[in-house]
Amino acid sequence: MKVLGIETSCDETGIAIYDSEHGLLAHELYSQVKLHADYGGVVPELASRDHVRKIVPLVQRTLAAAKLNKTDISGIAYTRGPGLIGALLVGSSMARALAYAWEVPTVGVHHMEGHLLAPMLDTPAPQYPFVALLVSGGHSMLVNVRGIGQYEVMGESVDDAAGEAFDKTAKLLGLDYPGGPLLAKLAEQGESGHYAFPRPMTDRPGLDFSFSGLKTFAANTIRSCDKQPQTLANIAKAFEEAVIDTLLIKCRRALKQSGHKTIVMAGGVAANKQLRLSFEAASKKDGFKVFYPSFEYCTDNGAMIAYAGCQRLMAGETTPLHEKAMPRWPLDSLQAI
Missing domain, CATH: 3.30.420.40 (ATPase, nucleotide binding domain)
Structure with missing residues (x-):
């Protein structure tokens, strides 16, 4: 067909x-x-x-x-x-x-x-069942996937999605639209440890996401900084690390709750290189498999x-x-x- x-x-x-x-x-x-x-x-x-x-x-x-x-x-x-x-x-x-x-x-x-299902276009393709992390400009959700159409939403964003938070924070940093990829590129020049950004909703049970407060924290940090290029890069780095850590913490919880051993990432934010590297490192440490679509x-x-x-x-x-x-x-x- x-x-x-x-x-x-x-x-x-x-x-x-x-x-x-x-x-x-x-x-x-x-x-x-x-x-x-x-x-x-x-x-x-x-x-x-x-x-x-x-x-x-x-x-x-x-x-x-x-x-x-x-x-x-x-x-x-x-x-x-x-x-x-x-x-x-x-x-x-x-x-x-x-x-x-x-x-x-x-x-x-x-x-x-x-x-x-986009990762199914590549080889090797993930096998059911798995936990799907869908992260884009409009959605952030964790889904228990047992087969096509067999979906249980385990958690989702209660306000800004991850991609939306990336774009809005990029705008605060003075970056052009669409800001998410540009923020990630700026973060490559940043250094860790200069700013302590929160990991929202990780200090309580559950699998829902909230990135609006993280965006506000970034706005306040940017407003009070010296606006030097390296400072802005450090803020971008801290913001990106906070989002990635939050997603990883929630994914580990979802794997434990579902009993599955595979994470499938998809959506525009899944193209973030640091996100992929962090999940690859975690998969080797924790013993789960991770799949994501080709960048295109x-x-x-x-x-x-x-x-x-x-x-x-x-x-x-x-x-x-x-x-x-x-x-x-x-x-x-x-x-x-």
Whole structure:
């Protein structure tokens, strides 16, 4: 089965084709970073309009890259939610129109399930069951994964997600948008031990996250510092270490609570190199396995949607053409396959 995947949940237009027998055949991605940079964040209306401009050429390019035509496509998967409603409508409308015209089934994919399954695109792939750490600009959650659609949310962010805290703190440091990767790069020049940042919600039981207070602590630290380049780098280092330590502490708790021996990291923050190094070191010390997607599959992309959609289509699941996009959609409400 060859599945066309369409991702338009926020500010990336991602198109891909996944073959159930031969794996990923082609994928194209267009990022709107430059479009939103002047505003310091995503402008929903501009994002929707840009998806409209880019989606048809990207579908054509992806088909050409895979050396396929429309008659080779067996089904279409699209991000149904969660996300920005206008952006979601562009992708879902395109998917349903193509499905109707090409007379193939379509399935709406949960955006976070796509991220959760993204490591399956690489080799070796993780084996079920495992604990998934989903960390992005909009979400931070720990999920007990027993199989596709068998998800138990063990903990999630009660305010700012980890990626959101990275971006906001980067802005406080005077870095451009998107700030998360730039903060990580600045942190490479910093030195540990100059600032003692808190590890939020680690002094109490539970697996929920809270990064809003950490961002406020960073803001107060930046406001009172001398603003020298090395000082700012040291603050970036302390902030990054605090986020990573917090995520690691919670993951260790989740492994103990679930009894699993594998952590799967996914989402945009999973591209952070120091986060990966810290989890690799912890895995060797504690005896658990850690998996994460290739860097190109960490941010929003069509490949993860094509893969997730292919699994559901092969299991016989389809989404009727009249079904609406879902800007809010609980992950643990999905059907198991």
